[in-house]
Amino acid sequence: MTDFSTPVTGPDFSRGEGGLLPAIAQDAETGEVLMMAWMNQPAFEETLQTGQATYWSRSRGKYWRKGEESGHRQTVRAIFIDCDADTILLKVDQVGAACHEGYRSCFFRQVDSVGVRVVATKLVEPTAVYKKS
């Protein structure tokens, strides 16, 4: 380790595999970590300009304005980047369930030495908010 003070002008998308950086969404009020998704530069700029969290869906290969289908939008209150400028943290106002499985947070499973268990309550049934396609 040699250089501790990294001059930074914004997220450095060149550091991410395929130009994608992890973006963590955290509930601006409660501090609950809601989800982690991926952003490329256009998704980041769209988020910054509109104030609505927009990601790049690796599985679907397209931009994804969070909540556009479910209504479970994320209004961005503040954006932070980490020391290496290769991870993004969004503080958001989350409508409804952040998780496509119907939980408030995607991190609804706890892992310990015994195994994995669900530790949250489902807010909505996914079939009620997503079209089957």
Next chain:
Amino acid sequence: MTDFSTPVTGPDFSRGEGGLLPAIAQDAETGEVLMMAWMNQPAFEETLQTGQATYWSRSRGKYWRKGEESGHRQTVRAIFIDCDADTILLKVDQVGAACHEGYRSCFFRQVDSVGVRVVATKLVEPTAVYKKS
């Protein structure tokens, strides 16, 4: 989207580039997001077994027990995985500064339409806790 209920037995390291999954460390008391680093299966198992957060450093190409050099250890209180089992969330007791630049959290820079600015106070000078090598 077809399958909403993913059976999960733990993190699915096969889903990560090079077997690495993002691991978010969150302060167990305050909820502050401290850092994001990478874990492979051995790092995860070491973390689970020892209760001390252990990552895989992509830049140094080796395992990295958080705080082994600086003393700024992370004792893990709880581990969660997300709906796709490809992101890990650790709730930790953080000693000192999580960030190698001397800040409590790596997310000490805020980004808005005007630019980037430091919004936190440095806890320690990095040169005081890391050897120059």
